[in-house]
Amino acid sequence: MDFVDRFVSAHPALRRQVGLTGAVLMGLGSILGTGVFVSLATAAGIAGTPVIAACVAAGALAGCNGLSAAELAAAHPVSGGTYEYGQRFLTPPVAFTAGWLFLLAKSASAATAALGFAAYLLHACHAEPTYALRVPVAAGVTGLMTALTVAGVKRSNAANGLIVGVTVASLVVFAAAALRRATVPSVAALLPAGAGMPAFLHGAALLFVAYTGYGRVATLGEEVHDPRRTIPRAMVVTLALTAALYVAVAAGAVFTVGAGAFGGMASSGGAPLTGVAEALKLPGAAWLLAAGAMTAMLGVLLNLLLGLSRVLLAMARRGDMPHGAARLNAGRTTPYVAVVTMGAVVAGLTLLGDVKTAWSFSAFMVLIYYALTNIAALRLPRELRLFPQVVPAAGLAGCLGLAFWVDAGVWMTGLGLIVLGLGWHAVARRAAR
Numbered sequence: 001m002d003f004v005d006r007f008v009s010a011h012p013a014l015r016r017q018v019g020l021t022g023a024v025l026m027g028l029g030s031i032l033g034t035g036v037f038v039s040l041a042t043a044a045g046i047a048g049t050p051v052i053a054a055c056v057a058a059g060a061l062a063g064c065n066g067l068s069a070a071e072l073a074a075a076h077p078v079s080g081g082t083y084e085y086g087q088r089f090l091t092p093p094v095a096f097t098a099g100w101l102f103l104l105a106k107s108a109s110a111a112t113a114a115l116g117f118a119a120y121l122l123h124a125c126h127a128e129p130t131y132a133l134r135v136p137v138a139a140g141v142t143g144l145m146t147a148l149t150v151a152g153v154k155r156s157n158a159a160n161g162l163i164v165g166v167t168v169a170s171l172v173v174f175a176a177a178a179l180r181r182a183t184v185p186s187v188a189a190l191l192p193a194g195a196g197m198p199a200f201l202h203g204a205a206l207l208f209v210a211y212t213g214y215g216r217v218a219t220l221g222e223e224v225h226d227p228r229r230t231i232p233r234a235m236v237v238t239l240a241l242t243a244a245l246y247v248a249v250a251a252g253a254v255f256t257v258g259a260g261a262f263g264g265m266a267s268s269g270g271a272p273l274t275g276v277a278e279a280l281k282l283p284g285a286a287w288l289l290a291a292g293a294m295t296a297m298l299g300v301l302l303n304l305l306l307g308l309s310r311v312l313l314a315m316a317r318r319g320d321m322p323h324g325a326a327r328l329n330a331g332r333t334t335p336y337v338a339v340v341t342m343g344a345v346v347a348g349l350t351l352l353g354d355v356k357t358a359w360s361f362s363a364f365m366v367l368i369y370y371a372l373t374n375i376a377a378l379r380l381p382r383e384l385r386l387f388p389q390v391v392p393a394a395g396l397a398g399c400l401g402l403a404f405w406v407d408a409g410v411w412m413t414g415l416g417l418i419v420l421g422l423g424w425h426a427v428a429r430r431a432a433r
Contacts, residue, residue, distance in 0.1 A: 020230050026303055027214045027238030028164045029065060033300030035210020036082045036113030036115045036171065036249055039359050041272035044254060047203030049185060050192040050388065054204040059243035061204075061402070062211035064395035065370045066235040068377035069214070071386040074228040080314025081307070082369060084282040085376040098372045099315045100421035103308060104414075107342065109209065109305040112358045114138035119298035119355075123271040124290040131353045138350035145298065146343030150303040150336050156296020163299035168385035170292020171245050175275060178252030185255070205402040209363045210246070212370070213303060214238050233384060246399065249273070256280055259376045266355075266407035305346070309338040314404065320428060360406045364414045371396055 044051040060249045072085045081102060086095025118137035122129045192200035214235050235383045250331045261279075265272035273293065277285040316325035352358050377392035395415040404411055 004172055008150065010042045011289070020233055021107050022161075023230055024237050024241075025161050025164050026306075027234055028168070028241065029299035030173070030213025030307070031211060031242045031300075032167050032239065032245065033296040034113045034116045034162065034355075034359070035207070035212075036246060037120070037271075037273055037289075038112070038248055038266060038298055038355055039206055039210055040246065041253070041262050041266035042356055042359065043203035043263075044259045045249070045266060046206070047200045048193070048259045049189050049195065049254055050196065050200050051203055051254060052247060053076050053191055054200055055203045055246045055250050059211055059239065059246065060209035061208055061395065061398040063239050064213065064391050065212075065373060066260065067232070067387050068370075068392040068395050070232040070235040071380065071384070072323050072373065072377055073231045074386060075380060075384040077228075077231075077316070080311055080374060081374045082084065083207035083311055083314050086372060088374045089379040090372070091251045092429075093422060094372060094375075096315070096320050096425040097361075097418060097422065099311055099320065100215055100425075101365045101372070101418070102208060102311050103315075103342075103345075103370040104417060104421075105209075105362045105369060108343075108358045108362040108365070109351055110142070110301055110308065111138070111352065112345040112355050112362065113141045113300040113304065114346065114350050115353065115355050115358070117141050117294055117301070118292040120274065120290050120297070123274055124287075124294075129271075135350055137259065140198045141298070141341060142347040142350065144149050145301045145305055146339060146347075148302060149309065149339045150334055163295045163302070167292045167296040167299065168245070170288045171249055174277060174282070174285055174289055174292075175245070175248035177285055178256050178276065179248065180279060181280060182252060182255035191217055194306070201402060201405040205361060205363050205367065205405050207246075208402060209366050211242060212366050218249065223399055252276075253338045301346075305339060307340040308346075309335050312338040320425060330359075336408050338376050339386035357410075360410045361414065364403055364406050364411045367399045368414070368418075371399040371403070374399065381419045407408045 038052070040055075053426060062123050069081070072082075072089075076085055076088055078084050080099070083095050083099030083102065086098045088091075112232050113135055115138045116140070118134040119129045122133055129131060151197060220349060253273065257276050257279050264278060265275035271290065271293065273289045277289050312321055312325050315321040316338065318322055324342055326335065327337045328334065329336050349358065374392040374396035377394070378389060
C-alpha cells in the first residue's frame with residue numbers, strides 16, 4: 001500500500017467527480033476575475049505601457065509553477081495542494097508554512113473578488129462605490145457563495161460553467177471592439193528599460209496573482225478523475241487560454257485610452273474595463289462587461305472558497321488546524337465546517353475595503369507559496385517527474401525574484417504573519433504530544 005492509499009484509508013475521502021472539461025472550467029473560473037477586471041488596470045497604472053510585457057512575463061512564470069503543481073498533484077492526488085506536497089516531500093514546518101500562506105493569500109484574493117463584484121455592481125447601478133456601500137455588498141455576496149459551496153463541488157462546477165461562459169464572451173467582445181480602434185505604439189514603448197524596470201517588476205508581481213487560479217485544480221486533486229493525465233492537461237489549456245485573453249484585453253485598453261488613464265480607472269474602487277468601454281463609446285460593451293465582470297467575480301469567489309476549504313480540511317486532518325474543520329457531510333461531498341469557516345474569514349476581510357492593499361498582500365504570499373511548491377517539485381523522485389527539473393528551478397527563481405518588489409510594508413507584514421503562523425504550529429504540535 002503506497003502513501004496515498006494509506007492516507008486515504010486513514011481519513012474519509014472525497015469522491016472523484018471532476019473530469020478534464022470540469023477542471024479547465026474550474027481553472028478559468030478561478031483565474032478570469034479580479035485579475036483581468038480590476039488588477040490589470042492597477043498594474044497598468046504602475047508599469048505603464050509595458051504592462052503588456054508584464055502580462056507575458058507573469059504568464060510564463062505561472063506556466064512553470066503550474067507544471068510544477070501539476071506533477072506534484074499527479075504524484076500525490078489528495079486535497080491540500082502544497083501543504084500536502086510539503087508533508088510528503090519536504091518537512092512538516094515547511095508544509096504548515098505553505099498551508100498557512102495559502103489560507104492568508106487566497107482569503108485576501110477572495111475578499112478582493114467580493115469587493116470587485118461590489119464595485120462593478122454599484123457602477124452598473126450608477127451608485128458611487130463608497131466604503132459604506134462596497135463592504136456590505138461584498139460581505140453579502142460572500143455569504144451567498146459560501147452557501148453554494150456547501151452544496152458540493154458537482155453543483156458548484158455546474159454553476160461555474162455558466163459563469164465562465166458569460167465572462168469569456170464579455171472579454172472577447174471587449175478586446176475585439178477595442179483593438180479595432182487601437183493605435184499601436186513603438187516596440188521600445190512596449191518594453192521596460194532603465195528606471196522603469198522596478199515598476200515593471202512590481203506590475204508583473206501583481207499580475208502573477210491574476211494567473212494563479214490554475215492551482216485550484218491541484219488543491220482538488222482528490223476529486224479529479226485520473227489525476228496524472230487530467231491535471232497537467234487542464235493546467236496547460238487553462239493557462240494558454242488565459243494568457244491570450246489577458247494580452248488581448250490589456251492591449252485593447254492600453255492602446256486606446258492609454259496606460260495612465262486605464263490605471264486611474266482602478267482607483268477609488270472603480271470598474272476600469274467598463275470605464276474603457278464607456279470612454280470609447282462601444283455600443284452595448286459597457287453593459288456586457290459589467291455583466292461579465294460580476295459573473296467573473298462570482299466564479300473566482302466560488303472557486304477560491306472551494307480551494308480554501310480543501311486546504312483547511314487537509315490541515316485539520318493532520319492536526320495543524322482544529323480537528324472539527326475536517327468534518328464531511330453525510331454524502332462525503334463537502335467539508336462543510338471548513339467551507340463555512342473560510343467564508344466567515346473572507347467576509348471579515350472585505351472590511352479592508354481596499355482592493356489594491358488586499359491584492360498586493362495576496363501577491364507576496366502567493367509568490368512565497370509557489371516558491372515552496374517549486375522546492376517540493378525539485379524533491380520529486382525521478383520516477384514521479386513529468387517535466388525536466390529546469391521547470392521548477394525557473395519557477396523558484398521567478399517567484400523569489402518578484403516577491404519583494406511589492407510595497408515594503410506589505411512584504412514586511414507578510415513575513416511577520418509567517419512567523420506568527422510558525423509559532424502557532426509549534427504550540428499545536430507540542431499540545432498534540
